[in-house]
Amino acid sequence: MTASRVLAALLASVVATVGLAAAPVAAPSARAATEPASVVVAPDGGGVVRSGKDLGVTVVVTNTGTAALPSGLVSLAVDAAPAASTASLLTSIAPAVPLEALQGKLLRAHASVKALGAGDSTTVRLTEKYDDLSGILTAPSGARTLYVQYAAGPSGRAAKVFAQSAIVNMQGSKASVGLAAVIPLGAPPNGTGVVDAAKQEELVSPDGAWGIALRAAQADPQAAVALDPEVLASIRLAGDAAPPDVAGFLSTLRGLPNEFLRLPYADTDLTLARAAGAPSSLEPTSFAGVGLASTATDGPTPAPTATPAATPSTAADLTEWNWSDREVAWPVPGTTSGADLTALGSSSVLLSSNDLSDTATRRASGPLARIGSTDVLVADPTVSSLLATAGGTGVAADAALAELSGLLATSAVNGETSALLAAVARGTTAPHLDDVLRRLGDEPWVRPTTLAGLGSASDAVTVQLKAGTVQRSQVATAKALVAGERGVQELGKAVVAGAATVTAPNRLALLATLSTAWRQDDAGWRTAATAATTAFDGLLDEVALANGSDFNFIGNDGNLKIFVTNALSVPVRVVVHGSVSNGAVQFTDRTVQVTVPAKGRAPGILPFKSIRNGRTDLTLSLTTPDGTAIGTTLNRGATVRAGFDTIVAIGLLGALAVLLAIGVYRNVKRRRQPRAAAA
Known part of the structure; x- marks a missing residue:
């Protein structure tokens, strides 16, 4: 094998892809597809060397080719010197490391690998004795690269593949680095803006997303919880119908000492909503007509509806919490433009360093930065991704934890920064995130830190924002959503009593459909958005002018009777407007107000005066009493028979x-x- 053949280690894909947290064994990198096999290496215990303890290493070998591989051998080697920087450590464990990197390194701790058929995989264990390690790790503290070689067949003639990880030796070191974490706790993607009781019970279970987030916050009291108010409203709307475990979850969450950052309701995708022309303050109008019972409503989905036991009932009460005084907007990575920063309406914004034209000065000073007048919390994307992946299951999680430990140790001993900020991506499946946070918090070289502990605004370093974008197709879809819901809000102005039962569920539906929870399922989001837009448009047709044949104006004077239909479950008051295209006829009063009962119809009378015989075009339209147009304009031809009565x-x-x-x-x-x- 030549130097151009790059090792097929998985850890680079672990860095890049949070989704690997759910996989028991990480998938090979793109380069590994050209290799006959892939190798994943994961040291035990996050790769941290403990005094007097041997170091175990798990190696997973997969035959990625189409031909069988003969039995072989795996061996490991360790760098004698610690990494000089986090950048050099990442470079040394990346899949693009040339094979020459192993030259001069002693391969040790061999283990046999059985023959593998095409597509087969096997797991082997290697153990490095502590006495042997202590002889190697006599140099300064820090993280070292761990190399693993897989050789199939005599002298590796059938295949020779390499993978890397990191091991950490911080014995005797007093260096440390701060680590602040942001843990998201939000509602799953839905179309109603309320999570039903059955789903709540699933979410608060030990394997549920809410239960996982709760345990993670308990494991790290310094971590900030980014909480979606939809979680609170859903549980409280359930009232007495809420399962006991759900009520217990809310009580436990309330008692945590963690800082709670208030997300927009339904964790609305702020930049997408702004690009679609949504109001700057996009929040629930109320929760009237919203609950967890299954009764009919005027909205895009059959649920939710009001329940007598649902208390409290106001939006403020349903979303009340011990919120942080810190206002932090958390837009979807890669979507924020300069114009968004002021429009987001928060004093601070949480961004990935990938969204910035970052500088060495900023990295050294810590996660605080400033763009213009906006304070920025800068999350490290590599640390964030590794933390999420390490909280998963299987070898991929163990591999990510070793790499994360190596990065933190290297940053600590080299004094690269005062602290790092990890923002766990929304939608991450990390059932063992609490274990990882607890384990890191127990290391003397990691200091769990609050957001306030990252420093003050005076410590912020000025940086530049990389202009982010939102997909045009997403904006077009969102614009249709926003326009449809705006029409529903305007229709609500015509409702005589109970307007909120029409408008509130539909505002929640809009918020839910614009949620960041959909960003991992674009196809599903587009389907949900189409359904919501169709429902909004259908609701707007519930109040309409009765369609019919052409009209006849007979005689010099008369009254034109026009029927208005109302399919809503609440009465409406509308104004009928009439106009004609020529002077053949004139309306003595071109408007008439009509009150239409729920699920009924009522006539509107427009008095007219015929001027001459002939044809004219009649235009009829509806507005709310304050003049807001609703429904579809009706255009009809009309015949005028002036003087016919004479x-x-x-x-x-x-x-x-x-x-x-x-x-x-x-x-x-x-x-x-x-x-x-x-x-």
Whole structure:
């Protein structure tokens, strides 16, 4: 194998992909697809060398080729000197390390590997004796690169693949680095803005997302919890119907000493909502008509609806919490532009360093920065990803923990920064995140730190923002959502009583559909957005002008009767507007207010005056009493028969005169007949 063949270690993909946390064995990197095998290496205990204890190493070998591989051998080697910087450590454990990096290193702790068929995988264990390690680790404290070689067949002629990890020796060192963590606790993707009771019970279970986040916060009281108010509102709306475990979860969460950052309701995707033209303050209007019972509502989904036992009922009460005084906006990485920073409406914003034109000065000073007048909390994307992956399961989690330990140790001994900020990505599956935070917190070279402990605003270093973007197709979809829901809010102005039962569930539906929880499922989001937009549009058609044939204006004066239908479950009051395209007819009053009962219809009367015979085009529309247009404008042709009533009246009078004349004639004739007979 030549030097151009790069080792197939998995850890680079662990750094890059949070989703690997759910996999028991990490998937090979893209480069590994060209190798006959892939190798994943994971030292025990996060790779930390303990006094007097041997170091165990798990190695997973997978045949990624199409041909069988003969039996072989795995061996390991350790760098004698610690990494000079976190950058050099990351370079040494990346898949692109050339094979020459192993030259001069002693391969040790061999273990046999059985023959592997195409696609087969096997796990082997290596043990490095502490006495042997202590002989190597006599140099200064820090993290060292651990190399593993897999050789299949005699002298590795069938395959020779390499992987790397890190081991840490901090015995006797007093160096340390601060580590602050942000743990998200949000609602799963949905279309209603409320999580039902059954789903709540699943979420608070030990394997549920809420239960995992709670344990992580308990493990690190210094960590900040980014809490979605939808979680609180959903539990409180359930009232007495909430499962006991859910009520216990809320009580335990309330008692935590952690700082709670208030996310927007449903953790709305702030930059997407802004790009779509949503109001700057996009929050629930109320929770009227919203609960956890299954009854019908005027909204895009059949749930939720009001329940008598749901208390408290106001938006403020349902989302009340011991929120931090710190206002922090947390936009989706890679989507923030300069114009967004002031529009987000928060004094601080949480960004990944990948979103910045970062500087060595900022990295050395810590996670605090400033862009213009906006304070920025800068999360380290590598540390954030490794923390999330280490909280997963299997070899990928163990490998990530070793790498994370190595980075923190290297940063500590080299004094690279005062502290690092890890923001666990939303939607991360990390059932053992609490164990990782607890383990790191027990290390003397890691100082769990609060956000306040990162420093004051005076410590912030000025940086530049890399202009982020939101996909145009996403913006177009979101614009349709926002426009549809805006129409529903305008329709609510026509409701005589109970408008919130129409508007509130639909505002929640908008917030839920704009949630960042959908960002990991773009196809699912587009389906949900289409359904919500269709429902909004359908609701707007619930109050409409009755459709019919062309109208006739007969006579000089008259009244045009127009029916308004209302399919909503609440009464509405609307104004009917009428206009014509020419002077053949005139409305003496072009508007009329109509009150329409729930699930009913009512007429509106527009008085008119005919001017001349002919054709005209009639335009009818609806507005709320304050003039906001609703529904669809109705255009109809009309025939004008001016003076037709006069003609009819003359005809009737003529007919009456004829009848009178006939009557008189017959009466006279009848009187003359007896006289003639007498003569």
